[in-house]
Amino acid sequence: MKGLIRLDEVIVQLxxxxxxxxxxxxxxxxxxxxxxxxxxxxxxxxxxxWVGQLLESALGASAGSQALQDFPELGVELKTIPLDAAGKPxxxxxxxxxxxxxxxxxxxxxxxxxNKLQCVLWIPIDGRREIPLAERTIGTAFLWxxxxxxxxxxxxxxxxxxxxxxxxxxxxxSAHQGEVLQLRPKAANSRVLTEAIGADGKIIKTLPRxxxxxxxxxxxxxxxxxxLETAPATHD
Numbered sequence: 001m002k003g004l005i006r007l008d009e010v011i012v013q014l015x016x017x018x019x020x021x022x023x024x025x026x027x028x029x030x031x032x033x034x035x036x037x038x039x040x041x042x043x044x045x046x047x048x049x050w051v052g053q054l055l056e057s058a059l060g061a062s063a064g065s066q067a068l069q070d071f072p073e074l075g076v077e078l079k080t081i082p083l084d085a086a087g088k089p090x091x092x093x094x095x096x097x098x099x100x101x102x103x104x105x106x107x108x109x110x111x112x113x114x115n116k117l118q119c120v121l122w123i124p125i126d127g128r129r130e131i132p133l134a135e136r137t138i139g140t141a142f143l144w145x146x147x148x149x150x151x152x153x154x155x156x157x158x159x160x161x162x163x164x165x166x167x168x169x170x171x172x173x174s175a176h177q178g179e180v181l182q183l184r185p186k187a188a189n190s191r192v193l194t195e196a197i198g199a200d201g202k203i204i205k206t207l208p209r210x211x212x213x214x215x216x217x218x219x220x221x222x223x224x225x226x227x228l229e230t231a232p233a234t235h236d
Contacts, residue, residue, distance in 0.1 A: 013073070018121070018143060021141035024123070025141065026138065027138050061078055083127050089215040094212055095113055096210065150180075154180060180216070182212050
């Protein structure tokens with residue numbers, strides 16, 4: 001009975017989260033920031049994560065910088081997706097940082113990529129750089145869970161990247177590799193280094209890496225959600 005009550009509570013909370021996210025559609029960043037008592041920066045060059053922080057604040061995300069979903073009690077991750085004038089993704093979507101050592105027992109099922117992407121609350125936003133940040137608006141939120149085919153694609157790419165990392169080939173991996181999931185440096189600057197497995201099996205220093213969803217993949221998600229015809233996305 002407790003399990004059933006808990007499930008009912010989660011369903012209610014998930015419905016409430018989706019309704020709250022849906023209610024943001026059409027609001028400008030300035031309007032939402034005013035509601036949250038936040039100031040709008042002039043641009044995102046030095047404030048890249050500001051939009052995500054604004055939406056997390058508005059929706060009550062609780063994970064912060066922990067390696068959890070943004071709403072761990074619901075198993076839901078929050079992701080913004082900046083769109084161009086044609087409604088296509090402008091950039092790849094960061095998923096999580098990549099483990100580069102102590103990975104011998106790691107599997108797809110226990111990976112943070114799978115954990116983060118098992119249920120995503122997507123919030124499209126106006127990403128047009130010619131529009132002042134304060135005037136850009138929030139789009140229609142939608143919930144997404146990967147289909148069996150999509151999870152197979154993600155798993156295959158994740159496995160290929162992790163195999164190369166395990167073999168000490170981290171520096172040979174480029175952003176062009178992977179059908180839907182790419183691996184690329186994730187650091188504030190080139191002085192930020194972390195440990196990784198080198199070609200001879202010894203520990204080396206390299207740039208931290210992150211997993212990113214390619215724009216063609218997120219465009220396919222948008223098309224399938226809103227019943228649009230799929231056309232190539234070209235911002236990867």
